Amino acid sequence: MGKSWLRDYIIKRLIYTVIIAWGILTITFILVRVGPSSPADKYLANLAARGQDIAQIRAAIEARYGLDKPIYEQYVDYMGNLFQGNWGWSFSTSMPVTELIKSHWIYSFQLILLSSLFAAFLGILIGIYSAVKQYTKTDYAFTFLSFIGISIPNFWLGIMLILAFSVKLGLFKTYYDTTLPLFSLDNLKALVLPVITLGTGMLAGYVRYTRSAMLDNLRKAFVTTARAKGLPERTVIGKHVFRNAMLPLVTIIMFDLGSIVFGGAYLTEIIFGIPGLGQISFNAIFANDYPVVVAVTLIGTFIVLLVNLMTDITYTYLDPRIRYD
Amino acid sequence: MKKSGIFITLLMALLTLTAGCAKVEVKKGGTFIQGVSGGDAESLNRILISDATSASYYEHTVDSLATYDNKFNIQLRCLAKDVEVSPDGLVYTITIRDDLKWSDGSPATAEDYVYTLKNLMFSDWLNYPYKGDWQEEINGEKVFVTPEVVNATTFKITRQTVDPEFVYIIYDLFPYPKYIATKYEGDVKSFTEAPEFNNLTYTGNLGPYRFKEWNRNDRYVVEKNPEYYLGKDIGAPYFDQYIVKLFGTPATRQAALEAGDITYTGIEPEQANRFRNMGNIKVYTIPSGGCTLLAFNQRANGWEGLKKKSIRQAIAMSINKETITQSILLGFAEPAFSFIPSISPWYDKENTVKYGIGELYDKRKATEIFYQEGYGMKKEDGTIKVTKKDGDLLQLILATNQGSKVAEDIAFQVRRDLLTLGIETQIKLVPWSMLLRQFMENKVPGSDQEPRDNNGPEAVSQEAWDIMLLGFGSDVLAPSGSRVFYATDGGLNFMGYANPEVDNLFKQIKTKEALDKEFRKQIYAKLSLLLSDDLPVDFLLYHRSNLGFQKNVGGIDPGPSIGYNYHLWYFE
Numbered sequence: 001m002g003k004s005w006l007r008d009y010i011i012k013r014l015i016y017t018v019i020i021a022w023g024i025l026t027i028t029f030i031l032v033r034v035g036p037s038s039p040a041d042k043y044l045a046n047l048a049a050r051g052q053d054i055a056q057i058r059a060a061i062e063a064r065y066g067l068d069k070p071i072y073e074q075y076v077d078y079m080g081n082l083f084q085g086n087w088g089w090s091f092s093t094s095m096p097v098t099e100l101i102k103s104h105w106i107y108s109f110q111l112i113l114l115s116s117l118f119a120a121f122l123g124i125l126i127g128i129y130s131a132v133k134q135y136t137k138t139d140y141a142f143t144f145l146s147f148i149g150i151s152i153p154n155f156w157l158g159i160m161l162i163l164a165f166s167v168k169l170g171l172f173k174t175y176y177d178t179t180l181p182l183f184s185l186d187n188l189k190a191l192v193l194p195v196i197t198l199g200t201g202m203l204a205g206y207v208r209y210t211r212s213a214m215l216d217n218l219r220k221a222f223v224t225t226a227r228a229k230g231l232p233e234r235t236v237i238g239k240h241v242f243r244n245a246m247l248p249l250v251t252i253i254m255f256d257l258g259s260i261v262f263g264g265a266y267l268t269e270i271i272f273g274i275p276g277l278g279q280i281s282f283n284a285i286f287a288n289d290y291p292v293v294v295a296v297t298l299i300g301t302f303i304v305l306l307v308n309l310m311t312d313i314t315y316t317y318l319d320p321r322i323r324y325d
Numbered sequence: 326m327k328k329s330g331i332f333i334t335l336l337m338a339l340l341t342l343t344a345g346c347a348k349v350e351v352k353k354g355g356t357f358i359q360g361v362s363g364g365d366a367e368s369l370n371r372i373l374i375s376d377a378t379s380a381s382y383y384e385h386t387v388d389s390l391a392t393y394d395n396k397f398n399i400q401l402r403c404l405a406k407d408v409e410v411s412p413d414g415l416v417y418t419i420t421i422r423d424d425l426k427w428s429d430g431s432p433a434t435a436e437d438y439v440y441t442l443k444n445l446m447f448s449d450w451l452n453y454p455y456k457g458d459w460q461e462e463i464n465g466e467k468v469f470v471t472p473e474v475v476n477a478t479t480f481k482i483t484r485q486t487v488d489p490e491f492v493y494i495i496y497d498l499f500p501y502p503k504y505i506a507t508k509y510e511g512d513v514k515s516f517t518e519a520p521e522f523n524n525l526t527y528t529g530n531l532g533p534y535r536f537k538e539w540n541r542n543d544r545y546v547v548e549k550n551p552e553y554y555l556g557k558d559i560g561a562p563y564f565d566q567y568i569v570k571l572f573g574t575p576a577t578r579q580a581a582l583e584a585g586d587i588t589y590t591g592i593e594p595e596q597a598n599r600f601r602n603m604g605n606i607k608v609y610t611i612p613s614g615g616c617t618l619l620a621f622n623q624r625a626n627g628w629e630g631l632k633k634k635s636i637r638q639a640i641a642m643s644i645n646k647e648t649i650t651q652s653i654l655l656g657f658a659e660p661a662f663s664f665i666p667s668i669s670p671w672y673d674k675e676n677t678v679k680y681g682i683g684e685l686y687d688k689r690k691a692t693e694i695f696y697q698e699g700y701g702m703k704k705e706d707g708t709i710k711v712t713k714k715d716g717d718l719l720q721l722i723l724a725t726n727q728g729s730k731v732a733e734d735i736a737f738q739v740r741r742d743l744l745t746l747g748i749e750t751q752i753k754l755v756p757w758s759m760l761l762r763q764f765m766e767n768k769v770p771g772s773d774q775e776p777r778d779n780n781g782p783e784a785v786s787q788e789a790w791d792i793m794l795l796g797f798g799s800d801v802l803a804p805s806g807s808r809v810f811y812a813t814d815g816g817l818n819f820m821g822y823a824n825p826e827v828d829n830l831f832k833q834i835k836t837k838e839a840l841d842k843e844f845r846k847q848i849y850a851k852l853s854l855l856l857s858d859d860l861p862v863d864f865l866l867y868h869r870s871n872l873g874f875q876k877n878v879g880g881i882d883p884g885p886s887i888g889y890n891y892h893l894w895y896f897e
Contacts, residue, residue: 092367159577275542
């Protein structure tokens with residue numbers, strides 16, 4: 001009962017989520033469909049070389065997928081089907097959109113989850129250590145390495161890791177093998193290089209943010225009070241300083257999670273041949289495959305909105321003074 | 326027929342196996358992994374396919390009627406014997422093998438082929454993209470050819486006009502099983518989504534492999550077809566599985582080959598020598614029919630000078646093709662002079678004017694031509710600077726497709742070459758769809774024409790351009806297909822080129838006289854000579870590709886049709 005305001009807040013936010021998702025879905029649909037490109041464009045080079053009549057073929061291909069109808073008719077059809085659970089037919093992959101997403105989300109999910117855990121766990125630990133040991137050689141070393149980590153492009157790092165650990169040392173396969181069982185050591189091993197590639201930049205960022213947030217709090221009066229009361233240093237750092245430093249960190253971690261869902265993992269997927277949603281959605285954009293583009297945008301929107309909601313809820317536990325009523 | 330088919334197969338297998346080293350051991354089995362980058366297929370539903378990747382996936386499971394070896398000799402596949410053409414060139418008799426079967430065991434017959442043509446490919450409801458291949462123009466109207474069943478293994482196709490190269494279209498024909506397709510007839514949505522066609526469950530013994538799995542953007546897997554009509558007596562194909570593995574970049578694809586994670590992939594020019602020096606890799610350099618060229622805009626919104634043959638020749642004389650093929654393509658290309666690729670049996674090197682190399686790479690002479698045509702001024706030192714007629718700086722727009730490093734490098738080389746004459750070139754790198762719509766498609770200003778690639782001589786594109794760098798696919802066996810680019814009314818003549826002599830020569834290819842190959846060869850020689858001198862486009866180069874294989878792959882016959890016998894490849 002004490003937190004009934006939180007339940008009301010969550011319900012309100014979920015209603016907003018649905019409204020915002022519908023708005024984004026509509027805007028995405030319109031943007032994809034009114035753009036100058038046509039799903040037929042990618043056929044045309046080949047057809048042109050065979051001397052076919054491009055205008056006639058473009059019209060034929062658009063008619064095949066119902067793209068010759070007025071835009072509002074397409075929109076009404078699409079929304080009607082969506083509410084019945086039919087997300088449409090992906091014409092760039094020749095399968096139902098739901099099946100496409102069902103069979104590929106897991107590749108992105110495991111990569112994002114493991115990379116985030118790897119980055120958050122190591123990044124926070126190193127950040128705390130750096131802050132506590134401020135201006136020591138170790139702190140300088142971690143600071144230097146974290147700047148390198150932030151600066152290295154994923155693309156370059158991934159290829160270097162492949163060349164060093166796969167081609168030269170033969171420790172890993174050069175690409176991610178989708179035939180490996182999901183819950184197996186082999187699968188975990190196959191994800192080592194992709195996770196390092198995607199996680200390094202995030203890890204370096206978390207080191208910097210954690211160090212900075214910890215240092216801010218270390219200087220505050222309540223820390224001096226805690227120490228004066230004779231609390232052990234571990235309790236001072238863990239319970240008082242770190243808990244206060246968590247608030248901005250949660251925001252940053254959740255923000256990162258949202259960014260990855262919206263394409264941040266794309267380059268890593270490309271480099272390691274991981275057929276995740278990043279690849280699927282980018283290819284769909286280039287193929288003007290609007291059922292896939294709209295579906296992936298919708299899923300991404302829901303994830304970001306839910307992550308934001310979770311962030312807000314986490315705040316209330318980290319800082320009981322926060323209320324949303 | 327069946328026996329002779331088996332005899333040919335056995336002989337081919339014997340020749341392949343004994344080629345090179347007599348004691349090579351053929352290991353049946355194993356998984357062959359081909360690495361590709363550049364995007365996944367779109368569909369396995371053959372009639373809806375318009376991209377090369379989708380076609381290549383499908384072709385593992387269903388053979389065409391015939392294919393070609395590296396010397397472009399016909400290799401029969403589903404055909405029992407070569408297509409018979411009547412003396413008047415109007416009736417084609419096609420005899421297929423009698424041992425072709427669908428997956429349910431029923432025979433694949435002439436009825437299936439004719440059904441595929443009449444009810445699917447020629448239908449209005451399905452919108453087959455290559456309908457035009459099966460149409461001819463009668464009294465200004467496009468009409469379909471007439472297919473008819475003769476018996477279970479024979480069917481005829483009758484034309485009203487002669488086209489000696491129509492037979493090459495027939496060789497590429499593929500069948501749909503009538504007993505399945507009738508279920509979906511008339512309903513394009515059902516046909517598009519039909520599980521049998523999207524999962525290739527019907528393909529029987531028609532191809533060396535059977536569909537196993539297609540994980541989008543990841544891998545396409547086919548497994549050995551023990552019933553394959555060409556291989557059941559010799560155990561071919563020899564691999565248990567053939568996997569097409571997709572990569573996002575050439576760098577990772579090549580790293581996978583180097584690490585031994587895949588069996589075969591293409592190699593970029595700059596990496597070819599490094600791979601050649603690796604002990605575990607064999608690299609084959611293969612010529613191709615893909616031509617890169619500079620098209621000149623001869624329409625009203627292009628620079629006026631480009632309408633003159635002498636100016637086009639002067640530009641071609643200023644661009645060094647050796648530099649482009651050697652420095653940019655690192656030797657993995659050859660200078661081009663004709664619309665017919667040098668690997669084509671119709672190519673005649675004597676009948677080309679070779680602009681851009683030797684004596685015809687001459688910038689001084691080029692500037693003199695410009696000057697004589699009124700586009701230049703003499704400097705104090707006697708040299709000529711190319712200018713507009715009023716003496717202003719001549720600026721040209723060179724448009725090309727965005728995203729290809731080779732295309733960008735060539736564009737900048739052309740810019741450098743033209744700058745030495747005094748011509749400033751503005752390079753526009755544009756996405757392919759924009760290049761198609763805004764630069765190539767045209768219409769008569771103020772008219773309500775639907776934009777097309779050739780809307781007549783008065784039509785102009787939305788965006789102005791002068792030179793366009795792009796690739797044209799040249800048909801090695803039927804170069805008359807290039808008519809679409811160079812004939813005045815050619816559907817893809819977006820340049821606005823017009824030469825009645827060229828139009829007439831292309832017409833002669835489609836006459837009864839041209840059924841005689843010698844006659845056709847003479848026409849092609851005349852056309853090649855005429856176009857290489859008149860230069861509606863400046864043919865720059867024909868590409869050579871590098872293909873890298875693990876060294877233990879045997880049975881490969883390297884050449885432009887390297888995959889024609891791939892069911893006989895094996896691990897040593």
